[in-house]
Amino acid sequence: DGGITQSPKYLFRKEGQNVTLSCEQNLNHDAMYWYRQDPGQGLRLIYYSQIVNDFQKGDIAEGYSVSREKKESFPLTVTSAQKNPTAFYLCASTTDYYGYTFGSGTRLTVV
Amino acid sequence: AQSVTQPDIHITVSEGASLELRCNYSYGATPYLFWYVQSPGQGLQLLLKYFSGDTLVQGIKGFEAEFKRSQSSFNLRKPSVHWSDAAEYFCAVGGGNKLTFGTGTQLKVEL
Numbered sequence: 342d343g344g345i346t347q348s349p350k351y352l353f354r355k356e357g358q359n360v361t362l363s364c365e366q367n368l369n370h371d372a373m374y375w376y377r378q379d380p381g382q383g384l385r386l387i388y389y390s391q392i393v394n395d396f397q398k399g400d401i402a403e404g405y406s407v408s409r410e411k412k413e414s415f416p417l418t419v420t421s422a423q424k425n426p427t428a429f430y431l432c433a434s435t436t437d438y439y440g441y442t443f444g445s446g447t448r449l450t451v452v
Numbered sequence: 453a454q455s456v457t458q459p460d461i462h463i464t465v466s467e468g469a470s471l472e473l474r475c476n477y478s479y480g481a482t483p484y485l486f487w488y489v490q491s492p493g494q495g496l497q498l499l500l501k502y503f504s505g506d507t508l509v510q511g512i513k514g515f516e517a518e519f520k521r522s523q524s525s526f527n528l529r530k531p532s533v534h535w536s537d538a539a540e541y542f543c544a545v546g547g548g549n550k551l552t553f554g555t556g557t558q559l560k561v562e563l
Contacts, residue, residue, distance in 0.1 A: 345495075347495075376553075381555060382555060383553045383555040384542065386550060386552075389549070389550055399550070439484070439501065439503065442498075443495035443497070444495050446494065446495050448493070
């Protein structure tokens, strides 16, 4: 079945450490997105990519980085510059902007 | 800039009662509007979407929503709520290449 796979489901980060969240889709979608979800704040856009080797900053890009070397993959790195990274991270994709398909999320916790 | 307001943070209804979740949006052109549902620790699932045409749209799980341009609203309704509908519901507005989400409404269903 086609879908989006996010891994790991749970991730723990030490202070000052970079971590990378994986997002893979086999839907042949062109556009991919990363959202951050915090209680009471809805979903906030971190980065998005509409084609391979191109991506744009969203509303809260500071402290994050991404790459889009393959159509299927859009990994998100949470760098040490992100001072409050504890959150639920959601990856999504779409081919025609008529509705996004979401992964099941990664919960990142700073320890 | 586009924005979405979901004025109700929490709503409690009895099983079998009707439901209406409110959503107001701000968008400079004809909006694309969406409702998503999220179970705890999971990704978002698309319930329904509106692009044009009939202002009353039907979705999955017995949900419907009505687009009212004069009120900039896109409220979600269900005639009879089931206990399994307990979840968080997000309204989103978009056009082009990205969606903006509301802060969500947490639905509790009393048996």
